[in-house]
Amino acid sequence: MMKLTGAQVVWESLVREGVETIFGITGGAVIHLYHTLPEYPIHHVLMRHEQAAAHAADGYARATGKVGVCIATSGPGATNLVTGLATAYMDSSPVVAITGQVPTLVIGTDAFQEVDITGITHPITKHNYLVTDVQELPTIIREAFYIARTGRPGPVLIDIAKDVQAAEVDYVYPDEVSLPGYLLPGTPSPSQLQQAAQMINEAERPLIIAGHGVILAAAEDALLELVEKGNIPIVTTLLGIGALSEAHPFCLGMAGMHGEAYTNLALSQADLIVSLGSRFDDRLTGQVDQFARQAQIIHVDLDPVEIDKTVPADLAVLGDLKEILPALTPLVEERAHSKWMKRIREWRSDSAKRDIVGQETDELIPQYVVRQIWEATQGEVVMVSDVGQNQMWEAQYFVHHRRRGLLSSGGLGTMGFALPAAIGAQTGCPDERVWVTVGDGGFQMNIQELATVVQEKLPIKIAILNNGYLGMVRQWQQLFFEGRYSGTPLLGPDFVRLAEAYGIPGITVREKSEVGPAVSQAVATDGPMLMDFHIVQEENVYPMVAPGASVSDMIRRPVATKK
Amino acid sequence: METHTLIALMEDKPGVLHRVASLFRRRNYNIESLTVGHSETPNVSRMTIVLNGDDRVVQQVVKQLSKLINVIQVLDVSDQPAVSRELALIKVTAGPGTRTEIIELASVFRARVVDVGANSLTVELTGPQSRVNSMIGLLHPYGIEELARTGRVAMVRAGNGNALL
Structure with a gap:
């Protein structure tokens, strides 16, 4: 039996959990951990802010499907993780956060850099632990990883008192966990599946909503089989993008507040909605009592809590999509749904007429930038978008055809997510090309991570859609708040000179004609590169479902006058 | 709005009461009373929760409570002879x-x-x-x-x- 210190227990256990990379910042209460870290084959990515460490772990998890790990010291280190953990929690991302805590003897005395981080993070973690006895540490780490990655994934925090890190223990890593209160969903009964199949077979206008759950369950293949067997059109949520290639004729793309009109028309006209791993978020449904009024709803989810939470289900099927879909598809009959598909195609061609990229304009519009990036990369990138207008333009104008090809903060809508999450994604997937789409507002929220990009030699490409505003809020002010731009005009630095100060080459783009060459230059650049696109300042994201309105009631783009 | 009585069994671990209380606050549930003490099983606490809400809310409460890792079982006894x-x-x-x-x-x-x-x-x-x-x-x-x-x-x-x- 090995005699290890608590600090060694942590690393030894992480190695056994398959952890290769962690993201963190050291400090007084984790100094024992960092002291022993070099003894283990774990790569530590030094971040410049703990919030970014949590986002990086989250981005790593989303890109690889493995548990992302972040580490921070007690007090401010721990509280800085909070936004990142809440982001991971809202989007069901498997993250383990390790924090140092003040020594057991002084817990509760307001010791230097003491904070009750388990208390603070109860509502934003799947579970958390305060470790005050080194004997419990191996079991707790085992449980933490198990909880983070199984069922509906989520962040788990382990707060380890400093003396526990130094104390010794006979190390045994448990094979099994004993969690009597942790229930994983069983398998749905054959009759439930039969009922679901019957509803699908009887529907004339069926529609699938694919959510993040499809990707988390790695059920993309199974979804494709269901779609192609039943000829069922699908829409996705923002986080469901990539569940099915957007190039597939049955994939209509993202629906909801900024979904293309035909996706929301399909939702409002469908007579059956099969929701797969989506939680009927308000950005998808709009006004809930107006949502999909003609449709029966089959709600398939891993988490019982999501059933009937916002939209009542006519049939609930609980379980793992990776098991459910292959069992369901054979029961689904081949149907053409040709009338239904024809209507959708008509709506779709109407939307195409309103496609702003097809319009003749010399202005540097953001949609054009996104489309140029897509064309130059052929979509073969892991795109990490930030939050706000840039996120919606990316979602609308990039044709996502690959799995785990878009990472974004959906539920919490955390500005500043993109750059650190991209660091996590690029670290986890060194062979991928990782791009960031970000606004000038969100970029300034974690801009310090440019240093991490350089220190880690990460070839991340950063496209700033710079409009000098906190743009999404400005859009709301323009449309719903008398055009009073209160608190939204935004001054930024010269991003290119700033990037150069960090050692990252950059290019400022002010003309539409310069977009293509700039993007091509980025594609051809081996290392990181920053592009600062000075876009039209008051461009809006359309279509838009106004807050409180039904999804079928949209503010549309005008029809293009010239082609 | 009806009054419902829930019984919950949970692992007797530090922080469990806070988890439950935090959940009620976080989800905006209207709780009337909450009592907790030992059950017949060692290391298992028993909680009785009285709350107001319609059936849908109470179902959510039961499911949300059950989702807490330390909560072993939750039962709505409102409709049972108790x-x-x-x-x-x-x-x-x-x-x-x-x-x-x-x-x-x-x-x-x-x-x-x-x-x-x-x-x-x-x-x-x-x-x-x-x-x-x-x-x-x-x-x-x-x-x-x-x-x-x-x-x-x-x-x-x-x-x-x-x-x-």
Whole structure:
């Protein structure tokens, strides 16, 4: 039996959990951990802010499907993780956060850099632990990883008192966990599946909503089989993008507040909605009592809590999509749904007429930038978008055809997510090309991570859609708040000179004609590169479902006058 | 809005009460009372939660509670035949003129006088919430100086399929 210190227990256990990379910042209460870290084959990515460490772990998890790990010291280190953990929690991302805590003897005395981080993070973690006895540490780490990655994934925090890190223990890593209160969903009964199949077979206008759950369950293949067997059109949520290639004729793309009109028309006209791993978020449904009024709803989810939470289900099927879909598809009959598909195609061609990229304009519009990036990369990138207008333009104008090809903060809508999450994604997937789409507002929220990009030699490409505003809020002010731009005009630095100060080459783009060459230059650049696109300042994201309105009631783009 | 009674069994670990309380606050559930103590099983606590809400809200509460890792089981016993009791300690103003009257009132409610002072009496009453409420109402005119209520504890009656553990 090995005699290890608590600090060694942590690393030894992480190695056994398959952890290769962690993201963190050291400090007084984790100094024992960092002291022993070099003894283990774990790569530590030094971040410049703990919030970014949590986002990086989250981005790593989303890109690889493995548990992302972040580490921070007690007090401010721990509280800085909070936004990142809440982001991971809202989007069901498997993250383990390790924090140092003040020594057991002084817990509760307001010791230097003491904070009750388990208390603070109860509502934003799947579970958390305060470790005050080194004997419990191996079991707790085992449980933490198990909880983070199984069922509906989520962040788990382990707060380890400093003396526990130094104390010794006979190390045994448990094979099994004993969690009597942790229930994983069983398998749905054959009759439930039969009922679901019957509803699908009887529907004339069926529609699938694919959510993040499809990707988390790695059920993309199974979804494709269901779609192609039943000829069922699908829409996705923002986080469901990539569940099915957007190039597939049955994939209509993202629906909801900024979904293309035909996706929301399909939702409002469908007579059956099969929701797969989506939680009927308000950005998808709009006004809930107006949502999909003609449709029966089959709600398939891993988490019982999501059933009937916002939209009542006519049939609930609980379980793992990776098991459910292959069992369901054979029961689904081949149907053409040709009338239904024809209507959708008509709506779709109407939307195409309103496609702003097809319009003749010399202005540097953001949609054009996104489309140029897509064309130059052929979509073969892991795109990490930030939050706000840039996120919606990316979602609308990039044709996502690959799995785990878009990472974004959906539920919490955390500005500043993109750059650190991209660091996590690029670290986890060194062979991928990782791009960031970000606004000038969100970029300034974690801009310090440019240093991490350089220190880690990460070839991340950063496209700033710079409009000098906190743009999404400005859009709301323009449309719903008398055009009073209160608190939204935004001054930024010269991003290119700033990037150069960090050692990252950059290019400022002010003309539409310069977009293509700039993007091509980025594609051809081996290392990181920053592009600062000075876009039209008051461009809006359309279509838009106004807050409180039904999804079928949209503010549309005008029809293009010239082609 | 109806009143529901939930029984929850949970691992007796630090922070569990906070997790539950935090959940109620976070989800904006309207909680009337919450009691917690040991159960018949070592290291398992038993909580009785009384809350107001329609069926949909209560179903959500049950599911959200069940989702907490340390919560082993949750049961809504509102529709089951159950014994539910609350204990109240009531210190009521009582001088020579009213003492006998209050003691008689207490005996009607099968309450016990547990402390007698020169100018007050302390009455202990255990019973269904309705009985506790009526007794408090009747004591009000005398002057209630101090009131302590435990909140409800509940147990399903024998032979009614108690599904707990």
